[in-house]
Amino acid sequence: MAYGKRFWVYPAAAVLLAVVIIAATAIYMGVQTKTPPSSYSVLAIKLTDPPQVPDGTQWLNVTFTQVSLLIAEPTGSSGQVITKSVTITPQGGSATIDLLALQNYTYTLAQANLTQGSVVYSVTFTVSKIVIDVNGTQSPVTITGGATTLQAVIANPKSLTGDNEALIQLNPVVVNTPSGYQLIPSTVAVITPSHGQEHEGGMSTLSQQEEKELEEATGNLSVKILTLSVSGSNTTFMLLVNNTGSIPVQLVAIGLHGEFNVTGSACRAGQEGDHNQGQGDHNQGGNGMGDQQGGEGNSGDSASVVTLNPADHGECEHPDQVVFIPLNTSSTQATSTTTSSSTSTTTTSASNAKCQVFNMSVVNGEDGNDNSQGNENQQPAGIVIQPHECVELVFKGVIGFGSSNLTLVPSLTAGSTYTIHIIASNSAEQKLECTVPVSPASCRPVTSDNNDS
Numbered sequence: 001m002a003y004g005k006r007f008w009v010y011p012a013a014a015v016l017l018a019v020v021i022i023a024a025t026a027i028y029m030g031v032q033t034k035t036p037p038s039s040y041s042v043l044a045i046k047l048t049d050p051p052q053v054p055d056g057t058q059w060l061n062v063t064f065t066q067v068s069l070l071i072a073e074p075t076g077s078s079g080q081v082i083t084k085s086v087t088i089t090p091q092g093g094s095a096t097i098d099l100l101a102l103q104n105y106t107y108t109l110a111q112a113n114l115t116q117g118s119v120v121y122s123v124t125f126t127v128s129k130i131v132i133d134v135n136g137t138q139s140p141v142t143i144t145g146g147a148t149t150l151q152a153v154i155a156n157p158k159s160l161t162g163d164n165e166a167l168i169q170l171n172p173v174v175v176n177t178p179s180g181y182q183l184i185p186s187t188v189a190v191i192t193p194s195h196g197q198e199h200e201g202g203m204s205t206l207s208q209q210e211e212k213e214l215e216e217a218t219g220n221l222s223v224k225i226l227t228l229s230v231s232g233s234n235t236t237f238m239l240l241v242n243n244t245g246s247i248p249v250q251l252v253a254i255g256l257h258g259e260f261n262v263t264g265s266a267c268r269a270g271q272e273g274d275h276n277q278g279q280g281d282h283n284q285g286g287n288g289m290g291d292q293q294g295g296e297g298n299s300g301d302s303a304s305v306v307t308l309n310p311a312d313h314g315e316c317e318h319p320d321q322v323v324f325i326p327l328n329t330s331s332t333q334a335t336s337t338t339t340s341s342s343t344s345t346t347t348t349s350a351s352n353a354k355c356q357v358f359n360m361s362v363v364n365g366e367d368g369n370d371n372s373q374g375n376e377n378q379q380p381a382g383i384v385i386q387p388h389e390c391v392e393l394v395f396k397g398v399i400g401f402g403s404s405n406l407t408l409v410p411s412l413t414a415g416s417t418y419t420i421h422i423i424a425s426n427s428a429e430q431k432l433e434c435t436v437p438v439s440p441a442s443c444r445p446v447t448s449d450n451n452d453s
Contacts, residue, residue: 040114041113041115042111042112042194043112043120043164043165044108044164044165045109045110045112045168046106046109046165046168046198047102047106048102048168048170048214049103049171050101051100051183052173053174054132054174057132057134058134058135059132060099060141061097061132062127062130063094063130064097064109064125064126064127064128066087066088066125067089067123067124067125068086068126069087069166070121070124071083071118071121073117074117091200091201094128097109102170104206105206107202107203108199108203108204109200111198111199116160116161117160117161119157119158120157121153121154123152123154124152126148126149132181140181141181141182141183142180143185144183144363150185150187152166152168152187152189153187154166154191155426156190156217162193163193163196164191165192165198167189167190167192167210167213167214168187168188169187169188169189169214170187171186172187173255173421173429175321175323176321177321178319178322178401179364182323182363185425188425217247218245219245219248219425219427219428221242221249221428222244223239223240223241223430224440224443225239225420225443226239226392226440229412234397235409236396237360237396239254239393240355240393241385241390242389243386249385249424250385251383251391251423251424253363254323254324254325254420254421255323255324255421256324256419257321257420258321258411258416258417260320260322260399260408260411261409263406322399323363324360325361326358326383327361328358354390356392358383358392359395360393362395412437412438414436416435417433417434417436419432420434
């Protein structure tokens with residue numbers, strides 16, 4: 001079966017857009033609340049949009065155990081509200097959904113009764129398990145950054161009147177890295193009027209109006225590569241990201257796909273599930289949920305290690321993609337304009353003094369960035385780019401994976417290509433294809449389509 005949005009590259013961060021914290025317990029929103037607090041609005045929590053997944057993916061099961069809403073609720077006094085968190089548990093305590101079944105459909109995960117006039121700021125999903133089936137092999141998937149939740153920030157929050165739906169376009173990207181499958185979130189969330197036909201566990205066709213609402217809430221980015229160069233086992237990777245849209249977006253992850261020289265005693269320390277003892281019969285039904293009659297089985301309790309290939313003269317079988325996450329601690333490196341060259345690449349760095357500089361770290365890798373402060377101090381997912389603002393992202397160091405004694409270095413063979421995939425909240429993403437020697441002039445935007453492989 002063919003599904004939309006399949007990518008061999010980064011397979012949408014996780015790491016998600018932080019909600020503005022409302023400091024006071026009671027604040028004034030400047031909105032008159034005429035409806036008494038005893039009047040309620042039904043809010044349906046609906047999911048849509050399939051993920052971007054590796055070629056050969058048969059299904060992607062995500063188990064949700066809780067939904068939390070951050071809201072401002074009217075107190076009954078004119079214009080006064082209090083902030084609170086509302087927690088909802090799916091029927092049966094959890095819900096397992098095949099995200100690939102959500103193409104052009106919506107799935108109602110849960111419903112909540114909220115006071116009329118409430119404002120919903122964010123929806124946070126607690127995830128207990130993610131499993132992917134690629135070519136019949138089942139493997140666990142982790143959310144980038146080690147998170148156990150997926151958060152969606154509501155675009156243009158407003159007071160609820162009548163019944164409504166919180167429509168969340170998940171749009172995650174799944175990538176197979178040397179440390180296992182990673183899910184990179186890139187959610188868009190809007191509040192729209194209810195159709196009046198939602199019920200928990202139900203599927204419905206995504207309407208044109210819903211598509212329009214989601215499209216208007218999507219962010220936009222432009223990207224310029226500054227440097228991709230190597231010196232020994234050290235890699236320098238720098239890029240400039242501009243928010244060209246009208247809404248703030250948060251950087252989630254940066255993917256680098258291409259040819260790497262790889263050394264180490266193992267190519268992968270991730271856990272591979274036994275495809276003969278996996279999730280049971282996955283007879284996908286109309287409700288978008290897999291039939292788990294066979295039980296969950298053994299998803300793999302020990303590391304699956306790809307050992308050295310003697311024909312490679314001491315090198316591993318080659319992974320071809322690495323995922324970086326931006327850190328919310330600014331780099332102390334001064335911006336500058338430099339040009340460097342070697343026999344393998346020519347790169348140009350043209351830092352913009354107006355753009356704040358941030359470090360990047362390898363997902364599930366060793367802290368090889370010379371400018372970072374160690375994994376124990378890394379704080380991903382904190383870089384929010386306001387409209388018409390920019391940031392510079394920097395990685396300088398060894399791309400290493402300590403658990404597998406693996407080191408990757410871009411080969412940068414003249415004429416070869418590398419794809420850079422920038423993923424942000426609100427489905428703001430941009431892909432560049434760059435030809436070696438890498439420079440801003442050697443890169444071109446890549447338009448995603450549903451037939452990428």
